[in-house]
Amino acid sequence: MGSAYVVGTFDTKGAELHYVAGLVARGHPVVTVDLSTSGGTSDADVSAAAVAAHHPDGAAAVFTGDRGSAVVAMATAFERFLSDRDVDGIIGLGGSGGTALITPAMRALPVGVPKVMVSTVASGDVSPYVDATDIAMFPSVTDVAGLNRISRQVLGNAAHALLGAATRPVPPAEDKPAVALSMFGVTTPCVTAVAEQLAADYDPLVFHATGTGGRAMEKLVDDGLVRAVLDITTTEVCDLIAGGVMSAGQQRLDAIARTEVPYVGSCGALDMVNFGALETVPPQYRDRHLYVHNPQVTLMRTTAAECRLIAEFIAAKLNACRGPVRLLLPTGGVSMLDAPGQPFYDPEADAVLFDTLEGQLKQTADRQVQRVPHNVNDPEFAAALIAAFRDVARQEAR
Known part of the structure; x- marks a missing residue:
């Protein structure tokens, strides 16, 4: 004791x-x-x-x-x-x-x-x-x-x-390895599908990508409490780059590099920057493409220039990782709002995001990028994430 x-x-x-x-x-x-x-x-x-x-x-x-x-x-x-x-x-x-x-x-x-x-x-x-x-x-x-x-x-x-x-310690959970998943409202169908498919063999820990959520996820990675990460929703990087209110800080993804934890990432909600109520949006952004998600949350569509900076940040962080990395690019859209007929659908901005990630990520046998021709919330994309996860999990077990 x-x-x-x-x-x-x-x-x-x-x-x-x-x-x-x-x-x-x-x-x-x-x-x-x-x-x-x-x-x-x-x-x-x-x-x-x-x-x-x-x-x-x-x-x-x-x-x-x-x-x-x-x-x-x-x-x-x-x-x-x-x-x-x-x-x-x-x-x-x-x-x-x-x-x-x-x-x-x-x-x-x-x-x-x-x-x-x-x-x-x-x-x-x-x-x-x-x-x-x-x-x-x-x-x-x-x-x-x-x-x-x-x-x-x-x-x-x-x-x-x-x-x-x-x-009076909490009774231990089932002896399943824990897997961290990052989620936002606009990526919920994907994360829910992935978590359900993992639940038989893993204990899925879902973190809301609100800044604190990303930091909490990586805190558990540093503490050795997470076996692998499915970072489906990397949107906190948008807020870091563009000055939104849900940044996880400059250190986002550093725990992945430090611990060499198996990592499967994606571009979930990289189409948006978060602010508070509409009247709180900074003056320099008042003329941008804004979407009122609810009375307390206003979303701003990321531009092609911002997408390039976001992709450069993510690629640089993942290039520092020595553990297995798989980065999946949902070329059919990165959120519910980034689909044909939806307010943030912008194939040109997305193309800059995907091209930059693919061009800047230094691919090796352990660090790979894959384009998937589906929206992040399509069942086919969830299946691709599961396949990539099984791949890195098998490598880790060897």
């Missing part, structure tokens, strides 16, 4: 952290960790100095006397400290600084390890803290500044939530 870690700045929140540790310790071994940057001592199991020593430049890089740089440095040290620990769960307490200090280490832990953060900023935009992981954010309601009738209840609930997760 590992331990549940109770972490925070003991110089300012010692009473609250000991209160939480006492509740968790009723049912599970606990390790308390001091993350104070003041340079003082505490009665935590692991001192701030011991954590700071894990910084690449040593403890002196943490105890600088400047709070801003010290918090950043301690966050780095804590992530490295936690990386080789047997963590059954972790709970942190903090304000904005403490939350920024603690959550990077939480994000670095594998998905599934219980993570609870009680924070004064948990009721706002928590995406910078949570990102693509499974951190549970508890709003502290009152400040984390002493024990009172409110904080005792909130902290107690958070402690018991962690205790329950740490001592």
Whole structure:
């Protein structure tokens, strides 16, 4: 059995952290960790100095006397400290600084390890803290500044939530290898068909390609929790290139290269860039080909020039992959909206996309591109994806 870690700045929140540790310790071994940057001592199991020593430049890089740089440095040290620990769960307490200090280490832990953060900023935009992981954010309601009738209840609930997760693990799923699939509404028929055909032998994990979804998918790839990837919907790259609101960032596809995981990709929804409600579309795009998907989502058709940049990005990333790669090009259209009679049908823009991908991808025995004369949502294209997947799966098994 590992331990549940109770972490925070003991110089300012010692009473609250000991209160939480006492509740968790009723049912599970606990390790308390001091993350104070003041340079003082505490009665935590692991001192701030011991954590700071894990910084690449040593403890002196943490105890600088400047709070801003010290918090950043301690966050780095804590992530490295936690990386080789047997963590059954972790709970942190903090304000904005403490939350920024603690959550990077939480994000670095594998998905599934219980993570609870009680924070004064948990009721706002928590995406910078949570990102693509499974951190549970508890709003502290009152400040984390002493024990009172409110904080005792909130902290107690958070402690018991962690205790329950740490001592009552989720029963294991069927022993099938997990396969990740990326999906958007406009590629749902394809992804659903592929997932159904894989379900007998694999555990399909479907990720919504909204930026966070792509990052979450690649987080699981990095954690070794995914056997292969069917990246049918690479639309997040469009938002990166054109400034949409659903970008997964410059690092999209990097986990595929790092891990050499078998990869079957496609061009799902590369015909669109995502924005919010129509009035939120940036002024420079107001005259573009726009489609109101719903009151909160406006789609913009990618141009031939944007398609070239998108294809160059994807090809460069896949060229860095040393594992098996298959890239399938649905020449009949890349989404529901990119079909004859539909609002985003643009064979010329698609041709630039396909030609650039085919021309820029450095094909080898393990890295291949294939044109399929069907729309991404046609049953024939789903069948081609399955065939490509079986091919890379067989190679991986050898």
